[in-house]
Amino acid sequence: MAMHDVTVRGAGIFGLSIAWACARRGARVQVIDPHGPGAGASGGLVGALAPHVPENWNDKKAFQFDSLIMAQAFWDQVRETGGVSSGYGRTGRLQPIADDKALALAQARAETAVPLWQGRAQWRVRPAADVGPWAPVSPTGMVIHDTLSARMSPRRACAALVAALAVRGIEIVPEAPDRGQVVHATGVAGLQDLSAALDKNIGNGVKGQAALLRFEAGPEVPQIFADAVHIIPHDDGTLAIGSTSERDYDDPHGTDAGLDEVIERARIAVPLLHGAEVIERWAGLRPRARSRAPMLGAHPLHPGQFIANGGFKIGFGMAPKVAEVMADLMLEGRDTIPEGFRPEASL
Numbered sequence: 001m002a003m004h005d006v007t008v009r010g011a012g013i014f015g016l017s018i019a020w021a022c023a024r025r026g027a028r029v030q031v032i033d034p035h036g037p038g039a040g041a042s043g044g045l046v047g048a049l050a051p052h053v054p055e056n057w058n059d060k061k062a063f064q065f066d067s068l069i070m071a072q073a074f075w076d077q078v079r080e081t082g083g084v085s086s087g088y089g090r091t092g093r094l095q096p097i098a099d100d101k102a103l104a105l106a107q108a109r110a111e112t113a114v115p116l117w118q119g120r121a122q123w124r125v126r127p128a129a130d131v132g133p134w135a136p137v138s139p140t141g142m143v144i145h146d147t148l149s150a151r152m153s154p155r156r157a158c159a160a161l162v163a164a165l166a167v168r169g170i171e172i173v174p175e176a177p178d179r180g181q182v183v184h185a186t187g188v189a190g191l192q193d194l195s196a197a198l199d200k201n202i203g204n205g206v207k208g209q210a211a212l213l214r215f216e217a218g219p220e221v222p223q224i225f226a227d228a229v230h231i232i233p234h235d236d237g238t239l240a241i242g243s244t245s246e247r248d249y250d251d252p253h254g255t256d257a258g259l260d261e262v263i264e265r266a267r268i269a270v271p272l273l274h275g276a277e278v279i280e281r282w283a284g285l286r287p288r289a290r291s292r293a294p295m296l297g298a299h300p301l302h303p304g305q306f307i308a309n310g311g312f313k314i315g316f317g318m319a320p321k322v323a324e325v326m327a328d329l330m331l332e333g334r335d336t337i338p339e340g341f342r343p344e345a346s347l
């Protein structure tokens, strides 16, 4: 393969992952971000890599499934190259089951998960009592336990990629002229630029607030999703709780009573968290394309250039596969992007 030059604009999880995938294939890569790596949504705290429910399968769910399966090898290689851990661990997830109707649905999904997850992960319904003291409060006494969900630390994931790129001689620079293939992975700013240039809403930022607690749950403890709250034990003696989802806000980076309420819901779901100290409160804007799906492919404004945006609530989960399909497209002209992920879906 001929040596390609690649310019990545934006050093969030999408830009850094694409830079890594291209560098791994031998491209000469530069990464440009005036604010430095992890300055946007990717500098957060939560890091749930959680699947869609295993039913009504579609391109988006299949893409995310592939990405979650790829994640272990992706993050292992990043750590082996740069020496920095992303905090990745496929530790699974527990979800309480509210009532008989939800129990029947969960049991049906255990069956559909078998073919859809191809035997590579399980969706099981089991007694909460079998899980031990970490089990969430569950009205039916039963929980869903899936073995596909993983966790990672968003900030450490960015740092791990920066370190791996540095080993390949790639630094993140504030500005530089374009060179070779150009991809814009500029998050909310990119969506706002598109909306302004096309004079319609192509996408925007959905605010999320999250908290980090000091809490030693143990290295292999599953994450919990309860009452719409993600509770994520990390491998460094911290535990993240997220998030609010706000379309209207004055201060994109401020935290308020909305976060207190999310923390309280987590403590009700997992009483062990009562008394755990909150060590950080954080807010950021998720890049949401109008289609709600990732926006990958030819850039709508810059002919011959590319866009990777719209990670919305699952950008970290999608990043390994987003990086691969963007590298396929930019370096080999091979387009494997699902129809619903094309920029046109939001135009």
Ligand SMILES: Cc1cc2nc3c(=O)[nH]c(=O)nc-3n(C[C@H](O)[C@H](O)[C@H](O)COP(=O)(O)OP(=O)(O)OC[C@H]3O[C@@H](n4cnc5c(N)ncnc54)[C@H](O)[C@@H]3O)c2cc1C
Binding pocket: 009, 010, 011, 012, 013, 014, 015, 032, 033, 034, 035, 036, 037, 038, 039, 040, 041, 042, 043, 044, 046, 047, 048, 049, 185, 186, 187, 188, 189, 190, 207, 208, 209, 210, 230, 242, 243, 244, 283, 284, 285, 286, 287, 308, 309, 310, 311, 312, 313, 314, 315, 316, 317, 318
């Ligand atoms: C509270 C919260 C909780 C979340 N929880 C999860 C979760 O548990 N799991 C999950 O998978 N996802 C989660 N997400 C979503 C995830 O964080 C995003 O999908 C992801 O970070 C988006 O990555 P990105 O690289 O597209 O954008 P960003 O991280 O926003 O990066 C964009 C980058 O572009 C740079 N930039 C802007 N303009 C320019 C320019 N002109 N030139 C060059 N660079 C530019 C910015 O400085 C920034 O660094 C959460 C988000 C929030 C806010």
